[in-house]
Amino acid sequence: MIRRGFIAAFRAILADRTAAILLVGSAILYSFFYPTAYSGEVPTRLPVVAVDLDRSGSSRALVAKLPALQQAELVARLSSPQEALAWIEARRASAAVIIPDGYEQNILRGGQGAVALYGNGAYLLRSSTALSGVAAAIGAAGREAGVDQAQASGAPAAPALSLIQRPLFNTREGYGSSVFPGVAFLVIHQTLLMGLALLAGTIRERQGKRRLPAGDLLGIALAFLVIGLCDVAYFTGFVFWFQDYPRAQADAITLFVAAVAFISATVAGSLALASFFRTRERPIQLWIVTSVPIFFLSGLSWPSEATPAWLVALSRLLPTTPGIHLMVGVNQMGASLEEQSGELANLALLTLLYGLIAYARFSARRVGAQETLPRNR
Amino acid sequence: MPTALLESMKRELDFLRRNFWDLSLVTWIPFILLAAVAVQMSAGVMRDLPIVVVDRDGSGFARELIRRLDAASGLSVAEQAPDMQAAERAVRSRRAYAVVLVERGTAEEIQKGSTAEVVAFYNASYSTPSGAALREIGAVVQAYAAQLATTQTAVVLGPGKIRRPPLAVRTTILFNPQGSYEFQLVALVHPAILHLIFMVAITSALGRELRDGTIGSWLERWPRRDAIYAVAGKLLPYFCIFMGWAVLATGYLAGFRGWPVAGSIALILLGYATMYLAYIGAALLFVGITLTMGTALSAAGLYAGASFAFAGAIFPLESASTFARLWSALLPYSAFAKLLAEQWMMGAPATDSVRQILVMLIFLLVGAAIGLPPYIRAARRPEIWGRR
Numbered sequence: 001m002i003r004r005g006f007i008a009a010f011r012a013i014l015a016d017r018t019a020a021i022l023l024v025g026s027a028i029l030y031s032f033f034y035p036t037a038y039s040g041e042v043p044t045r046l047p048v049v050a051v052d053l054d055r056s057g058s059s060r061a062l063v064a065k066l067p068a069l070q071q072a073e074l075v076a077r078l079s080s081p082q083e084a085l086a087w088i089e090a091r092r093a094s095a096a097v098i099i100p101d102g103y104e105q106n107i108l109r110g111g112q113g114a115v116a117l118y119g120n121g122a123y124l125l126r127s128s129t130a131l132s133g134v135a136a137a138i139g140a141a142g143r144e145a146g147v148d149q150a151q152a153s154g155a156p157a158a159p160a161l162s163l164i165q166r167p168l169f170n171t172r173e174g175y176g177s178s179v180f181p182g183v184a185f186l187v188i189h190q191t192l193l194m195g196l197a198l199l200a201g202t203i204r205e206r207q208g209k210r211r212l213p214a215g216d217l218l219g220i221a222l223a224f225l226v227i228g229l230c231d232v233a234y235f236t237g238f239v240f241w242f243q244d245y246p247r248a249q250a251d252a253i254t255l256f257v258a259a260v261a262f263i264s265a266t267v268a269g270s271l272a273l274a275s276f277f278r279t280r281e282r283p284i285q286l287w288i289v290t291s292v293p294i295f296f297l298s299g300l301s302w303p304s305e306a307t308p309a310w311l312v313a314l315s316r317l318l319p320t321t322p323g324i325h326l327m328v329g330v331n332q333m334g335a336s337l338e339e340q341s342g343e344l345a346n347l348a349l350l351t352l353l354y355g356l357i358a359y360a361r362f363s364a365r366r367v368g369a370q371e372t373l374p375r376n377r
Numbered sequence: 378m379p380t381a382l383l384e385s386m387k388r389e390l391d392f393l394r395r396n397f398w399d400l401s402l403v404t405w406i407p408f409i410l411l412a413a414v415a416v417q418m419s420a421g422v423m424r425d426l427p428i429v430v431v432d433r434d435g436s437g438f439a440r441e442l443i444r445r446l447d448a449a450s451g452l453s454v455a456e457q458a459p460d461m462q463a464a465e466r467a468v469r470s471r472r473a474y475a476v477v478l479v480e481r482g483t484a485e486e487i488q489k490g491s492t493a494e495v496v497a498f499y500n501a502s503y504s505t506p507s508g509a510a511l512r513e514i515g516a517v518v519q520a521y522a523a524q525l526a527t528t529q530t531a532v533v534l535g536p537g538k539i540r541r542p543p544l545a546v547r548t549t550i551l552f553n554p555q556g557s558y559e560f561q562l563v564a565l566v567h568p569a570i571l572h573l574i575f576m577v578a579i580t581s582a583l584g585r586e587l588r589d590g591t592i593g594s595w596l597e598r599w600p601r602r603d604a605i606y607a608v609a610g611k612l613l614p615y616f617c618i619f620m621g622w623a624v625l626a627t628g629y630l631a632g633f634r635g636w637p638v639a640g641s642i643a644l645i646l647l648g649y650a651t652m653y654l655a656y657i658g659a660a661l662l663f664v665g666i667t668l669t670m671g672t673a674l675s676a677a678g679l680y681a682g683a684s685f686a687f688a689g690a691i692f693p694l695e696s697a698s699t700f701a702r703l704w705s706a707l708l709p710y711s712a713f714a715k716l717l718a719e720q721w722m723m724g725a726p727a728t729d730s731v732r733q734i735l736v737m738l739i740f741l742l743v744g745a746a747i748g749l750p751p752y753i754r755a756a757r758r759p760e761i762w763g764r765r
Binding site (some may be wrong): 026123160165168169179246282286288292300301305311325328329 | 398401402406407410413414416417418419420422423424425426427442465466468469470471474476486487490492493494495496497498499500501502503504505506511514515518519521522525526558561562566569570573574577581584588670671672674675678679682683685686687690697698700701704715718719722723725729765
């Protein structure tokens with residue numbers, strides 16, 4: 001019985017071009033297509049304009065140091081802050097360095113020369129990290145310039161504390177390497193779900209509600225488990241390597257157990273949901289629109305600490321929420337199964353819950369009966 | 378109004394009334410998806426992000442630093458780990474986003490008047506919360522160092538030596554002074570969700586007629602010009618419904634949440650309207666070329682589903698590959714995201730945004746010119762109906 005369901009599932013996929021493309025083609029397509037959005041991985045030089053209102057030796061010395069900054073690229077020297085604002089509005093520059101009048105006077109008096117750095121808040125996410133880098137670099141460059149000028153009053157004392165920042169796990173620190181390793185598992189989840197539901201909808205359309213014996217259902221589930229595990233192997237083994245994302249921090253057995261837990265919950269959820277579809281195209285139409293909110297709910301890009309507690313609890317009903325934490329944790333951060341036991345338990349409970357729903361839905365049907373209601377399209 | 382347009386509109390509304398799931402796709406499903414994002418990000422700034430501290434020094438300075446870290450609004454010291462292994466375990470099981478390590482000898486360094494180093498390890502796999510935690514840790518360390526300069530270093534080196542560093546860089550974030558992620562993200566995610574659902578809904582509406590073979594009885598009887606009106610009438614209900622969602626989403630963020638519109642609300646809504654028109658062009662193109670509902674739907678999902686990553690609003694695209702920049706230019710959402718930044722956040726002159734509107738209209742013209750003729754012709758070609 002299990003064997004029959006297993007083989008029938010693969011036959012159905014091979015016989016259905018759309019399902020095959022959805023299950024196999026789209027995973028491969030996405031694995032190349034999506035990372036190109038982040039192909040500018042290396043934090044690039046922020047285009048910056050400079051406005052020197054002081055026109056002194058010190059300010060010129062500071063402006064002269066700007067082109068050498070690693071974090072910023074000086075694209076223009078402008079004469080007024082209004083002009084700089086216009087450049088930012090037109091997106092020709094991402095930030096403006098403005099040296100106010102009286103800058104040199106302040107330094108010579110032994111005071112502090114203030115430099116203003118304006119960043120574009122309309123692009124907060126992409127510029128906030130780069131801005132703090134540019135601010136630090138200008139500070140360092142200016143300190144040298146200031147020290148040259150202020151020899152007479154002696155060098156300032158060193159600060160009592162300084163902070164050193166070290167990334168853990170994702171040492172490349174690119175956008176892609178922090179987002180795509182999560183997105184990959186969303187892609188696997190969505191393609192499995194839509195592919196399975198599309199096949200279920202097609203069978204329902206052609207043969208009406210069919211009762212599936214538990215063995216057949218298990219066989220179908222195992223077939224999709226195999227496909228899902230192949231997806232995981234493809235992404236963690238090839239794509240992450242090809243894109244040079246952080247990977248393979250866990251041993252093979254840990255990764256395998258984690259993948260089985262995630263894919264089992266995904267397949268169980270997909271079977272439960274698929275039992276409700278009566279039309280072939282319906283699952284694509286209704287489910288493809290959910291990807292962006294589901295990804296945010298997973299808590300990889302937006303932390304659960306800043307999400308209302310009831311929404312965090314609800315998001316735990318989606319296999320992607322514990323699944324993405326678990327897979328990123330194991331594969332990128334090298335977490336052990338014990339450290340991720342909460343996510344594993346979450347996935348096991350979902351597998352049980354959705355498995356029971358799927359079983360109840362498919363076993364309650366009449367044997368071989370044709371659907372008598374008019375087809376709902 | 379031409380009868381073809383009115384009749385088709387009525388026919389489509391009737392269809393929506395009778396079909397629960399098609400109606401769902403334009404009513405409660407968008408509502409849930411928009412609400413989920415809006416509710417999730419309503420906190421705007423991240424508070425009390427958990428961190429772990431490893432104190433190898435055990436001095437009063439270290440204790441004071443830990444107290445200050447815990448008191449910072451953005452941080453909460455979840456635990457003090459005995460060693461780095463335990464601290465990293467806490468990060469790997471996501472009980473903390475960062476580890477602050479105070480090395481042995483910190484107190485001595487401070488008392489000698491030299492610089493003691495504090496190390497912050499952060500989980501770069503969760504870059505948004507870790508970045509926020511890191512900025513906060515930096516601010517706490519800097520503030521404490523400034524205070525130590527007056528109380529400690531002055532004692533060692535004498536008050537004359539104490540000067541502030543000669544240069545201070547003050548960073549100001551223009552257009553989003555609170556640095557709110559809610560403003561930035563929700564403003565962009567809502568139109569990203571809306572254009573995807575819109576495109577899926579109209580691709581389904583157009584493709585369904587081919588699949589069910591109803592395109593003949595609906596479109597065949599009209600002459601060519603009226604057939605164009607008929608297609609417009611079919612899509613009009615969707616356009617109106619989604620303009621309603623656009624007004625609601627904009628009203629929520631601008632009115633209810635109070636994020637001021639620096640430019641023109643009218644231009645933002647005009648931007649929404651032209652964005653929908655642009656995706657009508659794309660849908661006509663896909664349906665006209667494939668003449669198959671399932672394939673057109675999959676193509677629509679691929680085309681409109683990844684807009685958010687390729688728009689260049691969240692991730693910089695300037696340095697991305699040629700393919701990514703080309704793909705971005707081929708998405709109407711990229712132009713809309715620019716218009717949104719110009720009109721909502723930056724208050725740019727209207728003439729700047731007219732450019733984006735014209736760009737989006739090109740999509741409608743090109744898509745309709747290529748996709749509409751084969752679609753209308755298909756009404757007289759029963760042999761291609763019913764393809765799955």
